[in-house]
Structure formats: structure tokens, C-alpha cells
Amino acid sequence: MPREKFQTLTEQMFYILLCLRKECCGMDIMAEVSEITDGRVSVGPGTLYNLLEQFVQAGMIRETKVEGRRKSYILTQKGAVTLREEFERLRKQTADYVRLVNGED
């Protein structure tokens, strides 16, 4: 069954929203995500630019200030709920893994 947009989040979507719990300039998110994940997750500038636009259109983030072409964003209530739901989904996945794999061991 095709996934509804943002019904589940990819790693890059997840970490972008995570960074935007606090107001953050769009361009700084690339470095922030790399730092949070110790370089494990990279967000390309094109992907970041397009996802920020999509998140704004979906009402998951909003612009807080604009300085020239540097825009800052922050998570909205809807975005926070989406992030939380994704966290819960991943937590249940992890729990199932631990229960079944550790149970076998």
C-alpha cells in the first residue's frame, strides 16, 4: 500500500525535524544533523532545501525570521506530533527486536 506523505519519516526527515525543536537557520541544519549523528547521516543541500519547503507546506514547521535569503524555522505543534509519533514507531520496532532476538538468545 503506498505510504502517505510523512506518514513515516525517513532518517533525513526525522533528523531535520529533530534539529528544528529549537529555532534554527535552514542552512545550518546540514552541519547540525552531521554533528548529532557523528557523521552517520548526511543531508544534501538540495534535499534539505526541498524538504524544508515541503515541511512548511505541510504545516510541520514555520518560518520564524528572514535575514536576506537566510530563513530560520521552528517546529510547529503538528510537526512535534509527527516527530513524536515517529519516535514511538521506532521505539516499538526496537522493543520488538529486543524481545524477539534476545528471547531467541
Place this chain on the structure above:
Amino acid sequence: MSGRYKRELMTYLLFDYEGIEEHLEKMAAKGWFLDIPGNTIWKYREGEPAKVKYAVTYVPQASQFDPEPVAEQKTLEEFCAEAGWQKVGDFLQAQIYMNRRPDPVPIETEEEVRLEVIRKAMQKSFVPANLVLTLLMVFNLAIGAVGFFSDPLSLLSGYGSLLTVVFMPAGTAVVAANLIAYYVWLHRSAKSVASGGRCASPRLVRLLNQWELPVIGVYFIGMVVGIAGEGNSAGARYMVFYMIGFFGLIALLNGTKNFMKKRKASRGTNIAVFIIVDIIGAFIMVAIVSWLAFSAGPSDYAEPDPYAPEIQETFLVKQISGELESPNIGYEVNEIKAEVLFDWCLEKRVLQETYRGIYTETPDTAWNVDRCYYRSLGSWEEWLLVKDNCIIEIQNREPLTAEQKKIILQQLGL
């Protein structure tokens, strides 16, 4: 840096970012760096060969008619600069970047997002342009098909018209193929991305596209030679001048567009001027080409001999037409070399309706032929005769005697 430049025809389809990237990287490794990416001709400047990365991304909001990059392009450029990507240029909605770092973070790291952006960008220019072109070609093909199926002999007897008959469906297929290739790629990519994979690679289409122009070029030369070989030098000149005029018109339109961009004209104004120049330019171009081809050059009809036969021949049909002085008749003899075509050509001629009606079969033994058809209007008579593999048409003002009919066939070598 030597300061040398070179130009190259761009044969990649707009959505083939992978092909464009690979090609630019190969060029850079040979010391040629993209300087200005036009819509069809790309300009490179010479430099030190280097191993660099190129990336093509898309901004659906961009237009070739904008006086300067739109806000979305500028914002994307700043994002990319943060990751070490330097903008080289853009054409239509495609944005081309270069990075000299050994292992840069790619501009696109999520295939689903990339695919969605490409889909929106193609809806803007590639799909509408190719759809209009395809519909025009199909319309032309339909008109050509009507002509061909109503009177095939006229088209099969000359290489110029024969090649046009072959070219129309082939040309339509080529134009439609670009559109079909895009939708096939889109479908395959969507399927791949949905299961976590990458966008599809249009390698086969890329290969076919690179041979498209050379094949068309050879075909065009063949048509010109074929038409000239039939003694129709004016027609051959027309085709050559038309192609020169066509490319001249394209250069004029690109120059107009760039001039308007430099004058900071808005997108809407630029498009309006472009369309006006295109329409007026096309009319002027056709007028000039027609004058050059038919009036300014040597005429094929300078001193016509009214009784000299006109001969056209292909490997399918040989057609000889003209007038006989005595008895005074007009004639057309079609020798059908391909047996499989005979019945069909005969049927089409017999059933071809003119103001004199259609032919009816008549048992006129004076002609001494295999079959005989007749029609008339007032004193005008037309005969359609079948002898061996020939279809012969005779027009006469005065009724013919049996002796005259015998003389006519002798004079025609039948």
C-alpha cells in the same frame, strides 16, 4: 589556462541528470569545463584536467525567460555553497553544480524528494513542449497518410516524396519516443524509489538520443540528393535553404530572448516578444527561402519542351508523364516494379474521384490491353489501361479512333 573554448551539441534529455553528470565529469577529466549551458549548444572552456564532481538538480519555478534567477534558485545556490557546491549554470529548470572536494555530500540524498522535484520540473517545460510537438507531428502524419492512401502512385514514384512518406512516421516516432521515454523512466523510478532504491537510469534512451541527430542528418542529405537527382533542383535548394533558415530563426529567437533578459524584461514580456518574433520571423524566413529557391536560382522550367516526357523513378515505381503531339493526348505511365503493390495502386487510381467522376470498367478491345477503364465529362475523355505491370492513364479532348489508340500505345512503347 589557454583561454580556448569549444562548443558541443547537447543531446541529453532534460531529466537525464545522471547522463549529464557523467558526461561533464568525463569532459573535466580531459580539461574541458562547462562554461555556458545553452538549451542545445554547450560551451566549454579549456583548463587543467581535473577530477571533479558535477551534480544536476532542478528548480521547477525557474524559467529561461526570467531576467535573473528566481528566489528559489538563489536560495538553493546558497544551500549548495555551504556544502562546497559551486553553481556552473542552468538551462530550463536544470541547475548544474560542480564540487572540487574529493568526496562531497551529494546535493540530493533522498531519491523520493529528487523524483518529486524532477516530476514537477518536467511538467513545466519538457512535457508540454514534447506533447505539442508530438501532436503536431501526428497531425502532419495523418494528413500525409490521407494523401498517401488516396493516391500512393504519386508518392511512390519519386525518392523525395518516398523518403517523406518514410520520414513522417519515423519522425513522429522519434518525437513521441522522448515523451514515452520520460514516462517509462518516471514509472520505473517511482517503483524503484518506493522500495528504497534509486531513480532509474535511462541508458538505452541516452544511447538512442545520441544517434538521433546523425541519423536525421544522413536522412536529410539523402532526401535532398534524391530530389535533386529527379531534376528538381529548385526543390532541393528549397530544402537546403529551409534548414539554414530554420537554424537562423532559432539563433534569432535565442538572441532575442537573451537580449530581453539583459534589458531586465519580465518573464511575461519576454515570452510575448519571443512568440511575436517567432511568428513574424517564420513568415519572413519562408518568404526569403522560397524566393531564393524558386526565383533567384536556375529554373527547372526555363525552356519547357511541351512534348518531352517527365520521368520519375524509384525502386518501387517508374512514372513517365507528358503529352503526345499527334494524336494530342496527355498521358501518365506507371510501371509498378513491386508486384505486391500493383492491385492496391490500381484500386486507388480507379476509385480516385475527380470532377469527371470515377472510372468504370469497359470492354474496349481497340486498346489491346489487359483491362480498360473509362470516364468522361462532355468531350473530355479519360482512359485507365492495365497492361502487364503498367497502369496507363490517357486524357483526350476528342474521341479517339481505333487506329489512334494503336498509335498511342506504340508511341508509349507498350
